[in-house]
Structures are given as structure tokens and as C-alpha cells.
Amino acid sequence: MEWIATIAVILDSAIRLSIPLLCAAMAGLWSERAGVVDIGLEGKMLIAAFASAVAAFATGSAWAGLGAGILASVLLSLVHGFAAITWRGNQIVSGVAINMLAAGLTVVLGNAWYAQGGRTPTLEGGARFGDLTLPFAAAMREHVPVLGLFYDEVISGHGAPVYLAFASVLLTAFVLKRTRFGLRLRAVGENPAAVDTAGISVTGLRYGAVIICGVLCGLGGTYLAVSQSAGFLPHMTAGKGFIALAAVIFANWRPWPALGACLLFGLLDAIAIRLQGVALPGIGQVPVQAIQALPYVMTVILLAGFIGKSTPPKASGVPYVKER
């Protein structure tokens, strides 16, 4: 029975590790479905992580941290929107700029304010999102074999941002598929001229998408600093924004498959941590780095069209200019 408990622990850690990916992936999905390429997810999560830790420390409230994280991330989103939508600048260049800006600014400010090498002070008590225990978790664990254990260990016992992140997938899927805004958004990423001739503002839609992208990155960053960890560490996003980008590509820009990809990448990460220095029977020691590199390698192979076909929104990355 011990291996079941081990699996439960790995799955639990997989979920924790996949949350930042999930938020950033949904964020990227919104932006790119509207036709704005965003490689600045990383930077937005980073600035959100910093801002949320600062606010949570100052106010002692994790929720205030979440608000500040979202605000900071949306501000960077608007910078990206200003460059990419209003000034029709290069979206890749703008994304790179945002990543660097966030990487530098968080450390500079953190160091200036707290003088702890860029870290923020440790968050305690209500300044962190506590783990929520879902109803009947203990009872299920006691009375229902296996499933009860999984319910208590894997599903229950996470901070509020985790459940918000999962809700964001549901919401994204619903809004995209079933609402007017979602329909217009899907259309503007494929053929902005069609949206324009239907009498709808291309600029307005794209700014809307970019702001939602900022909100979701804000959630992801806040989770990192105020829920998963107890404060901000320099460069704590560590490439998660780019793995999220990979997940979006992998999912062909669709929400549910993106959830799957994020959980898969989170699981790979959890397994890599678990397997560190462990020799598997028959295989020997698996290099952890091979597992860590897997999402990136898989994305390259997918993009090259060796497995399946990746079809990004047709107008993504292209500023909209009325044709003569």
C-alpha cells in the first residue's frame, strides 16, 4: 500500500507545480487567441510574484497580495498592449523587453526596500494563503479506500489560488465557447478584417484580451510567492512562463488540452524531483535533466511538424492595419 501513498504524494506535488504553468498558459491562450503574441508571460508572473509578496507583507493579507500582484501584472500587460496594439510594434521584442524589465526591477526594488539580496521578508499567517481542507476530506480518507486518500491528499488541502487557477480553465473554456466576447475574440485572432467589417473594434477586443492575460499572470505569480512559497525570491519563475507557452502550443491554443499539458509538465517536474539520485530497477539512474528538458524537446518536435500539426491563430503576431 505504500506505493499508493507515494503516487498520491507525487500527484499532489504535480498539481502544486502545475499551477503557475496553468495560470500562465491560460493567460497566453487569451492573448494569442486574440492575435497578440506574448512571450512576456514570464516577466508578468515575476512582477506579480514580487508585488504580491510586498503587499502581503505590508498588509498581512494574502488577498491584498493577490490584488497587488494582478495590478502589477496588468500594468505590464498594458505596456505590451500599447506597444503591440496601439503602436503596432514587434510583439516579440516587446515581450523580451517586459521579461528583462521585470527581472531587473523586482531585484532592484526588493533589494532597495528589504536589503535581503532581492528577497522579500518571509510571509507568515494570514499573509500567506493557507491550505483549504475540502469538506469530508478526513472522513473520506478514513472510510473510502484509495479514492479517499487521493481526495484528501491530492484534491483537498491547497491554497485558494490553486482552486482559482482550475476555475480559470473552466471560465476560459466557457467564455470562449459560449459568449459574445469569446466569439469575437476567437474571430479577431483569426481574421481581424472580418471583425472590423462586422463593425466591431479590433483594438478594443485585443486590449480586453491583453488585460485578461495580465490578470491570469497575476494569479500565477501570486501563487508562487504567497501560496507555494512564503515570499519572493529573485527569478523565482525560473522559466515557467516559457513552459506555459510550450503548453499552449502543445494544446493547439485550446483550454482543456492546455490543462492536460500543464498537468503533464507538472507531473514530469514532480517525478524529476522524486527521482533525483534514485536508481530505478532495470533502468538505472535516470538523468533528472532529461525529464526536465522533455517539455522543451517535445515542443520543438511538435513545432517542426514531426508529431501532429500545430496551427496557431492565423493573425497572431500580426498588427492589424486596414488594407487599401
Added chain:
Amino acid sequence: MPPLAIALSGISKHFGPVAANKDVSLSIAAGSIHGIVGENGAGKSTLMSILYGFYEADAGEIRIAGEARQIRSPADAIAAGIGMVHQHFMLVETLSVVENIILGAEGAAWLKNGVGKARAELARLAQDYGLVIDPDAIVGDLSVGLQQRVEILKALYRGADILILDEPTAVLTPPEADQLFALLRALKAQGKTVVLITHKLREIMDVTDAVSVMRRGEMVAHLTTAETSPPELAEAMVGRRVLLRVEKEARRRGKPVLEAVGLGVRDARGVELLQDLSLTLHAGEIVGIAGVAGNGQSELLEVLAGLLRSSRGVIRLGGRILNNADRSPAKLRKLGLMHIPEDRQRTGLVTAFSAAENAILGYQEDTAFGTGLFMSPSRIEAHARTTFNAYDVRPPDPGLKTAKFSGGNQQKIVLAREIERHPKVLLVGQPTRGVDIGAIEFIHRRLIALRDAGVAILLVSVELEEVMALSDRILAMCGGRITGERAAATADERDLGLLMAGVNERAA
């Protein structure tokens, strides 16, 4: 007299220094099918884009159903009851038919009710007009004809009383076009007003009640279809211009140099752009292609120049059959086939480069311009200076950025570059498009001199008078085929206009 559906007066629109519409007035009766004809660039699409709110006119008044309207955006046009079917469909290919139809007219924040209403409306329209379509099909999977049907349904769903169609048959097969015309008649019977923009005279004669002719941004004629004829329309489109005279003596042509047999080209959608096209170019003659733009002339040039793969057919150059490896631009240049492309800014030049750098485009590997891996700027500049002087390029400054030269001087840079390489065959596309009068004369004289020197020249131009003035023989093209051949000495404009409209095809 029934009220006018559309009354435009004094519409003008400039794009920079270019006047796309000059003081255009137009009246269209309600419940009629009204054709607007003109050559490419005559200003038809601009006028309709103004009517649809895609551009705002610099001056002029728009009245819809008798009421003066400010149309500043497509939303205003839709509110005024105008629907438009663009030449390039404004559809989202990844969405379903019903999603495309309700886009912008969803009704409420939730799609559910809007979709339900659209389905009911689609069923009604299917019954009224026979416009049957699967509402859940993905638009990208539909045939071009059905996609156009979605565009029309989109307009009707928004309650359009006026339907504008921009070159609707350009992408349709003949049976699909016939279906479309039946639909337009049905719409008219229901009291809708239809505006049909086209350059195909046959369609005008078949389906319209009245027709307006545009030329060079101006409205030149308003005619009742029943009282006009294709020759009259062709003449109005092309215009009775001051005849261009080019001094040239009759020459005896030499041996065949370039032969093409049975060329065929298809685009990605399988539409035939060139069909079973054969032609022969002899040394010392200019063969002109007459045709309304978009009838396969561009593809013909590109196939012969090695820029486009043909799906079938054989090309012989100097008696030798060209295999695939030979049909690359670099190899063809070595074999003596030079090409002055139709669009100098998009294809013939790198406008961000200096004039001197453009003077060697395509000849960058030539040992005359440097040794080994490197180029010699002084030699390139000297070469540019010599040719610019010989071709009177102004200003004769090889260091100046090419974008800063006028159209005529840019064209001279291209012309000088290709002619100075002593071609055996020269493909020339739109040699004088956007070129001032002085330069036109210069370019024409150069081409004649080249022909007299024994070069075989293929000339493609939308300017019929240019084709007539320069050519020894004229081939008319329509729909990717050659519809007739005339000796330039005996050809007349009416006759060619009919061939260009494909009228010969019916007689044959």
C-alpha cells in the same frame, strides 16, 4: 419614378497624392441590379469601401433611400442597411457557419439565444432563396462557392436592403456563377438592391439593369444595360485616348527563341490560373498580351521567369527543353532570359537599398562587381553611374536610397539593369505603370531598340494602347487562356476589347 436606393454625389478620395476617386456621382434605383465596371485601379473598390464605411471620403455626400447619411464605419453602413460581399471573403475560417453569421450581431452577451435565432433565420432564408447550408459546418471546409453564400447570408441576416458584391465571380466556377446570378435575380424580385462590381462584360449584360463605367477614378458613363453593348462598354472602360505613337519600322522576325506548350497553373485551392496556354516568341519581335488584370498574365510572366511552378506544360528556350533545375531565376538569367517584373517595388527592387545596390540585384555573383567572396563598392558604383547616365536616371546618385526615386526613375533602374545584360529574351510586365510621360516615351524607345537588335520580347500591360503601340503581335488573354491573336498592324480596340472579355470564346 421609384426612390433611389443609393445616391452619391461629388465623392472624392485621395491616398497621399493619388486620387482614387475624383468627384464621383452615382444613382442606383431601388430594387435594381446595378453594375459598376472599369479596369483594375479605376477606383471601383475604393468607392464601394467608402460606401461601406471602410474609408471616409474626403468630400461628397451619401444618401441612402433618400436620407443623407454619415457613414464612418462598417457599423454605420450596416445600420443603414448596406451589406457587402468582399472579393476576399471576410470570414473566419475556423468558426462554423452560424458563428460567422452572428459575428457582430449576436444579440446578447450569451450566444445561446443568438445562435437559436440565427438557425431559424437561416432556415427561412434557405426557403426563400434556396440558400441551403449546414449551419454547423466549419467555414474553412466549405467550397469557395459556399463560402460566398455565407457572406451573402451574413449580409441578409443583418437585414441588408442593399447588397454590394465586389468581383463575386472571380473565384467561382461557371456553374457556381450561374447559381449566384439566379440568386441575385431572386433578391431583386424580393425588392433588394444589388450592386455588382466586375470587369467582366458578359456578366453585366447577363444580369444587370443599369451599368456605370469608371475610368481612372472618375465616373465616365451611366448606361441602361438593355440599350448598350459590350463594344460600347469596352470602349468606355478603356477610353478613347490620344493614340500613343511609337516610331517603329516593320521588321522581319527571326527564329523562335522561347516556346511554351500547354502551360497550366493551379493555385492552392485548385483554381486554374493558366489553362493549356501555348505561345511562341521569335527573335526580333514584341508580343503583347492584352487582358484585363487578373486573367493570368501575372502567372504567365512568373512561370516563364521561374518564379512560379507550372503544374503542366513544356517550355523551350533556344530549342532546348527546360527541366526543373533550369527553371530557376538564376539559371534562366544565365541562359539569357531577363525579367522586368510587374511590381518593381515588391519584386524588382529592394527599396531599402541604395540605387547602386539595386543596379546589381540578380547579378550579385558577377565577377565584374568584385573579387572572390567580396564586392567592390567602387566598381558597383561606377557601373551604376554609367548605366544611370545611359538611361537618364534622375537624380544620377547611386548612393541614394531607392525608395526616394520617383516611379519612373525606379523603373529605369530596373530596365537598365536587365537590358544591359544583353538578354535574348526579355519578359516585361507593366513597364510604364506609375511612370511619368517623359519616362514612358524613353522606356518605349528602349524596348523598340531592343527588338530591332533581335531580342524576343514578351510584353504584359493593362494599358491596351501601350500593347497596341509596341507590339508586333497581340495575344488576348481571358480566364487564364489565350482567347485570340491579332497582328498589331490590323488590330482595333473594339475587337481586342471583346477578346479580352472572352466574347470570342462564345462565338468559337
Added chain:
Amino acid sequence: MSAAPIDLPRWADAGLVPLVSVAAALLVAGLVVLGIGESPLEATALLLRGALGSAEGIGFTLYYTTNFIFTGLAVAVAFHAGLFNIGGEGQATIAGVFAALACLWLQPLPGFLLVPLAILSAAAGGALYGFIPGWLQATRGSHVVITTIMFNFIAATLIVYLLVEVIGKPGSMQPETANFAGHAILTPMHQLLAPLGLKLPATPLNTAFLLALASLVAIWALIFRSRLGYCIRTVGANPRAAAYAGISPARITMVAMAISGALAGGLAVNEVMGVQHRLLLDFTAGYGFVGIAVALMGRGHPIGVGLAALLFGVLYQGGAELSFDKPGITRDMVVVIGGVIILFAGALDGLFRRFVASGLRLGRRA
């Protein structure tokens, strides 16, 4: 990059617009300094003194400049072909591995053979790692931007694996190789110049700086004087005209990415062979990304890249000195400036061009 819709005189386009955007970026940095309660003027004075006020400072400044010349040129060459190579970090990482392998495996060779071979090996490693994304774009249609991002992470995990499991120093817990032999490293500048009677303080500045200067000249010659450079610029400016001129855009894409990767390899030459004398983790330290700012600011021209690299060299060295005096201002400030420069000189180029154009018009009217 995107076409310039606003017509400006050449001097304004090449000089004024970058200057204005850099000035605006420094202004933003000044505001940040002000925001954390320090004086921007004092900080600037300290920074300049730290970077240029002593022979030692200048040595360090030029050592950093070396890195930025290589990574800036790498991005610039790709720009000329219309490509955006974000993979400088990864290409430099692989180049470092190749350099280290050459230094360790070919150790029996004499220095005059070993050092050039190791440099070539680094260039080859970087070129290979740049070529693959170019090849994937040319033949499989996968975009260079995304592929190079992914390749950065793949390189980062690969070097950990190699250092921990394969080529790490035996018996050491540190993820690094053994030190290279004394004849396998690049000569420090202060040693090189000592026989000439110049007594310079010991700094990391080494002969890789000379290689960087030579690269500036070589890339200028390649881009603006060679047939290949002509083809690269044609593909970058107008791929249709390139096809018309008989130039294969696919071939040029692969070649340009290989050259770009080889240049990024110069970073490894300076850091691994010139300074650290062993391969270790994270020696690329974000220099690859700053290279994007250098290339954008330098307008892709080697002279501009050289000047922009010098500016970042000053900022890096001065920033390090500044953070001694003012612990509140860390060197990450330079990363902020880099980010803002990329934003202003790259993504918001249109805004700054408009700004400069209207400024010029006002000036003319006055």
C-alpha cells in the same frame, strides 16, 4: 524588422532616434533611482567614476564590452536576414561546452594550435546550435523565435547534465570542469602588454577583446561588403525580391542563423577561455538577452553595436562599483535599463520616430 512608415533623414534615423530612446530609458532608470530614495546625479557620477575613473575600471568595462559585442553582433546578423534570434544564451552555452571539450581533450597540443582550435570549436558549437533552429524554420516551418527560446532551456539542462554526470571535475561537488592547462587559455591583457612596458592592473580583460574588435570589422565586411552579406540583406529586406534575384531565402536563413550562433559563441570564448578557465554553470549570465538591446540600439550596424556594447560595459562595471557605495542600487538596474531600451528602441520604435520627426519639423519651422 517592421517597416519604417515615417521618413527621416539618415542621420536622424541612425543617430538621433536611438539616442533619444536611450536617453528616455536612462530617464526611466533615473526615476527608479529617485523612487528608491537615492540621487540619480550622484549615482551617475559614481557609476561613471567606477567604470572609467581608473585603469582597473576601464579594464573591467572593456571585459564586459567584449561580451556585449559578441552577443549584440549575433542578434544584429540575424536581424539583417529578417530573423529574431533569442537563442544567444543557448548558443553560447553549447559553444562553452565545445570550447571546454577542446581545451581538455586537445591539451597535449601546443598553445598556438590549441587556442585557435578551441576558439573554432566554440564557434562551431554555437553555429551548430544556431543552425538547427534556422534549418527547422527553412525546411519545417517552425518559427525561429519559439525554437530558440526552447533551445535556450534545452541547453541549460544539457550543460547541467554534462557537468554533473559527464565532464565534471572528478571528486568535486561543484558542477564545473577541471581547470584548463595554462597554455589553453587566452592571455590576460595586463600580461600581454607587460613586455611593452605598460603596467596595467590585473583585470579579466583578455585577448578575446581583440577578437571582438576583429569580429566587428569582419561582420561589417560580411554584411556590407561581401556577396553573402548582400544576399542576407536582400532576404531580410524583401524575400520576394530575393527569390526574383535567384537567392534562396531558405539557404540564407540557415546560413545567417549559423553565423549568428557562432558569434554568440564568442561570449563563451571570453568567459570560459578568457576569464573562468573552466566550464561552469550560468556563465552566460543574461549577456545573450542584453545583446538584443545592444543590437536594437546599435541599429544592427557594427559601429552602433560597438558603441552600444561600450555603453552596456560602462553600465555593468559602473553598476557593480555603484552597488558597493550604494547597496540600495544593485547591478540589476542595468537589466532594467536593458529592458527599457529594448522596449523603446525596439517595440516602440514607431512612437520614437514620430516623436523625433515632429521635433525636427518644429525645429525647422522655428
